Amino acid sequence: MILAVTFFVFAPGDFALANAKYAGFVIDAKTGEVLYEDRADAQRYPASLTKMMTLYVLFEELEKGNLRLDSRLKASQYAASKPPTKIGIRPGQTIRVEDAIKALAVRSANDVSVVIAEAIEGSEKAFARRMTRTAHSLGMISTTFRNANGLPNSEQKTTARDMAKLGWALHDRFPRYFKYFNTRSFTWKGRTYRNTNRLLGRVKGVNGIKTGYIRASGFNLVTSVERDGRHIIAVVMGGRSGASRNAHMVDLIGRYLDKARPGLRTAPLLVAEVPAPERLPAARPMLAFAANTARGGPLDAQAAILAVSAPQPKQQTAADDYDPIAARIREASEVAQLAYAGGDGRSDPIALLAARAEAKAAAMASAETAQGAAPAPKILPDARPRYASATGIGVRFPEPKALPRGWHIQIGATPSEAGARSLLARAQNEAGSVLNSASPFTEPVKKNGETLYRARFAGFAGKKEARAACARLKQKSFSCLALPN
Structure with missing residues (x-):
């Protein structure tokens, strides 16, 4: 198999032994078969992988008709005060929902995450409770959210398995909006931001989904790969650097994509409930x-x-x-x-x-x-x-x-x-x-x-x-x- 990018290559076991924060997981999204797991149920900090659930809830509101892509969301002083990474939205300023989606998927903007949370549930705290309820309805029973952006919080925990479920659910439940995770760049107020996921456009078949980092978590990445009729969701958590995390993800893709089954899907859609x-x-x-x-x-x-x-x-x-x-x-x-x-x-x-x-x-x-x-x-x-x-x-x-x-x-x-x-x-x-x-x-x-x-x-x-x-x-x-x- 030839990949469109060259990284240092690690055997999964070698990479895992090198880092106590590590967790890894690969699932065949067409059959539900687990292809690889290492400490997949160990508690980890999601960091900005949290924004996957922030967007999941926002997509729910779009499908309910409570918001439109051209709806405008207003920033509070609290939202604007969030530390980087951010786009620098000011108190009282508004942002279109579609731009807010891109700000999270591309820039991983902490300030806009809170803008979304407050617009939907009135407060970030209430929004985090909804995020947790939604996670549990998807079978992510090892996940608890305390904020909308993944900034450090000792009670905000997840697992590699749960993050794979969330990536899978976003792909299944919201095909109309999943494309935003494949956005290469995003321009707002005259400034252009490049996607933090460096595998996009460099590894064939990668079509999302999200990176994350705080000191407590290490470097995290959830990746969706669709190629040659196969589809996998892969998770790497706890990388020592963005480069080593990316290299390990490329290695996992190379090792396990060919083990996934091509053809028709046999796994049920990963959706919380039958909707109205x-x-x-x-x-x-x-x-x-x-x-x-x-x-x-x-x-x-x-x-x-x-x-x-x-x-x-x-x-x-x-x-x-x-x-x-x-x-x-x-x-x-x-x-x-x-x-x-x-x-x-x-x-x-x-x-x-x-x-x-x-x-x-x-x-x-x-x-x-x-x-x-x-x-x-x-x-x-x-x-x-x-x-x-x-x-x-x-x-x-x-x-x-x-x-x-x-x-x-x-x-x-x-x-x-x-x-x-x-x-x-x-x-x-x-x-x-x-x-x-x-x-x-x-x-x-x-x-x-x-x-x-x-x-x-x-x-x-x-x-x-x-x-x-x-x-x-x-x-x-x-x-x-x-x-x-």
Whole structure:
């Protein structure tokens, strides 16, 4: 393989031994297979990789219609006071959203990061809480954000695995905006800034995504590479210099890109939740429906299509008594029907069945809570779901039952029960036999005044079995923690 740039070359092990801050990770973005990992779950400081999540949240606001690319954001004294790297925006000055995106993707501007945070959530502190919630909804359970730019904060931690998930999610969820990470230069107020990612334009196939550095972290880099029908996301954290970090990244690309599988994608889209109709993304086309159901075979595909045509809940009229459960089921069915029609480019009839079943379970839980009952842990079926949608949402949902005893494993905590269920279903589909006897369940927990839903599996005989399951899940790019009950 010939790369368009020459760097010093390190073997992965040699580079890692040279630096205690090091962590590395490479994943095949088409299959979800982990190609390389070294201390991938060790806590690290993200530095300016933080801005990947700042932009993820900004892209959410653009897709919701709350902001436009030509919307103007106003800088506060607090935002303007942030130390370099920055573009020097002054208090009271405004910047277009599109220029703000480029200021982060190209210049890694600390001041503009806070401008974005304050415009969306009112304060950087509130924005950081949203960043953390969003991270957890993506399965980044080892990540906590305390600011919008990655400036030093001892509580702002992440892992190489989590940063790969974030890079992957940005690519999947926001194809319309991901291109900004490939911007070579950006001009604002007469000054031109060059992208801090020196691999752009120098290594074939590199199309983003972000660099980062503070003294506590060392030199970090998340890279997306698409070449010859293959796609990988690679992470290097803790480099001693920008040059050595870049050299190691080039070496990882050279070693592992050819190990990725070309052709159609088989991994589900890495998206937190099924969005509301007005928020459906213009996502990249996924596999054809037949390919999505290849594991189940033609009979499964036929059954799923029949399920889509199942009778809908009765339409509500003005004279009817309001039925919140029926309303929730109708709403979710409309969302899934839009997806089935191809409005988001992911035509997936199973999504309709999944959304209807999920809506019924969620609505019943909401009604029970409204009547004064505390939300109880919901045990998902013991068997692996027969079907799964493009987002990994299983289609079988059981009635609540007693919480199993013994060792548990936790693979995530999300702001919604639907997100936790999706994570559990995807884990069951990918983990193999280690979860055959495990019972998936969700568990609500209050944290900082907000409810999160833990995604857990129960029923392990002991610590050894629970840790073995975690080891397998980590191979499949899941975070995992073994816990005694």
